[in-house]
Amino acid sequence: MMTRVLGMVWIRVWKDWDEKRREWLDLHGSFKSGLEERVLVVTGSQPGPCRNPIGDHLLLRFFKNKVDYCRIHGYDIFYNNVLLHPGMHSFWAKIPVVRAAMMAHPEAEWIWWVDSDAAFTDMDFKLPLQRYKNHNFVVHGWEKLIYEKKSWTSLNAGVFLIRNSQWALDFMDVWSGMGPQTPNYAKWGEILRETCKDKAFYDSDDQTGLVYLLLKENEKWGNKIYVEGEYYFEGYWLEIVETLDNITAKYNDIERGASRLRRRHGEKVSEGYSAMWGEYLKDAGYGKFSWRRPFVTHFTGCQPCSGQHNQMYSGTSCWDAMQKVLNFADNQVLRNYGYVHRDLLDSASVSQLPFDYPA
């Protein structure tokens, strides 16, 4: 009965949202300027301590990384660590959080869910929102793998951008309808395994659910969903970690030749300095095989909190890679404070930077 009652509340609240939001914006007109670019980052983790002894320390660092990115770009960020719907655990928990965030933040055009185990690794990069102006949902993936291979890893549901809209609420209602809070959960497990033959585990999950909706209800939802494959909207850590040393060297080389890039500056004007990089990065490409900093590095399969990482790699390789990635990101931040981690595997040590570094 619990689920039904909660379900009713849910439906009662979330009707005519586009009109209600428009009314709110009319009442609070100061939020209309810049509306299309206004993003609220939402992330979170479970309410209790991690089982893995280093887990909460890593969650703290991942959160700091996101707060750094948001401060630099003027985004708000909300960290949730309560289960808003008692039945919607694990990866399903984010859906009620995103929904609640839409309501509490009518001024935000986009809610950007970012998993706790994903880190911003290019502090300069901004979402190309213009590209998504006709879409309501953005996810990282590859259309070929979705429509031809029907693979459950053809996209990644750990990072997504969703427009604050009635469309989003309707979509999340359908999407979450495959979740553990419904009586149809077991049946959805079967259907999803039937649809994506490579699905790795038994229970219905949000990611395969998304692939299912793209495959089976494409007419209803597909035209508003943008599958982003051109840059690391999120990227697989194993593909990224080994490239970070070369990327650092390449960026340092460029800076040695361009004094204006080396200028120490206030964090608040970082976006202006980032823009100067444009001409130097125009041949860098994006994503795999590029020497541009990867935008978001995602530790899919590492499970920093439970410690139940994918058996393909050892715990140590996950934790070391996380330190490396977090310090790579931190160096971009610390620089404006006058410091650098010389060794990306040494989180504790920093050196003070001379003013014209790295000339």
Place this chain on the structure above:
Amino acid sequence: MMTRVLGMVWIRVWKDWDEKRREWLDLHGSFKSGLEERVLVVTGSQPGPCRNPIGDHLLLRFFKNKVDYCRIHGYDIFYNNVLLHPGMHSFWAKIPVVRAAMMAHPEAEWIWWVDSDAAFTDMDFKLPLQRYKNHNFVVHGWEKLIYEKKSWTSLNAGVFLIRNSQWALDFMDVWSGMGPQTPNYAKWGEILRETCKDKAFYDSDDQTGLVYLLLKENEKWGNKIYVEGEYYFEGYWLEIVETLDNITAKYNDIERGASRLRRRHGEKVSEGYSAMWGEYLKDAGYGKFSWRRPFVTHFTGCQPCSGQHNQMYSGTSCWDAMQKVLNFADNQVLRNYGYVHRDLLDSASVSQLPFDYPA
């Protein structure tokens, strides 16, 4: 030699800061409006995992609490978890962080250091900055205890507000001159124990150092230091925790009688709704014996990360009190998202709130 070299860099960088900052503001004129109210919150913890198994989880929650407060009030927040000066460990570590933050944030008039084990427990309350307009440094304390008792606990150095200025840099140079990075550290330990007879431990510490400067160099620094004792600029958790249930009941009573206070609203307009509370709180008082929500609750002596808490109380009393305080604060935030912790000791469970709660 390390310390000397670092010391030289330090001095070279930090001259004529008021002029440099003014030049920066002239170049970036958009930051001049609202300058006096612009605050950067700075906090942080050590680079590695906590020794106490629940420590990092608590640090994560304390950080979330601060990010919530900053989001609601439009403040930036910087979390530091590296030791910027290898010699300045423990409580001394914050001084180089605050200094670096001033430089990276010339647009911020105030840097507000808040210890990792302090939580905002009144999400509505704002610093009365107008009161500090002729001062450069604000700390919680009691003048009587400073000047008559010469007690090392006559003030608390875990939370302070410092004006982004050359005064602040000069003051921090003198203050940090008692720290572990200097050859005079042992001598300062003796001097501080001599000055504050009740000092609980041997080594020179920043808090007793501050009392020393107020007592011995008052003519040089005292007129710019504001000792705030009127409200919980920070408050001792043991004094606060037992009052939270009554405070909750009192606020709920007021809301039952005033429908405009109950109105669910977007988080971005929270400050407007907080202002409505003014008339209902005018008899509440501030600080001890008040039924107003305490502004900042500080877990002095609890040591959430090392677990080496004051032997006066058990670990459990610290951790339970932290959960209670953090959930008390979280309820003020979650409310706009439509949820509440019914039981302040149960961090995992929330209920959905009806729209006119608590009518």
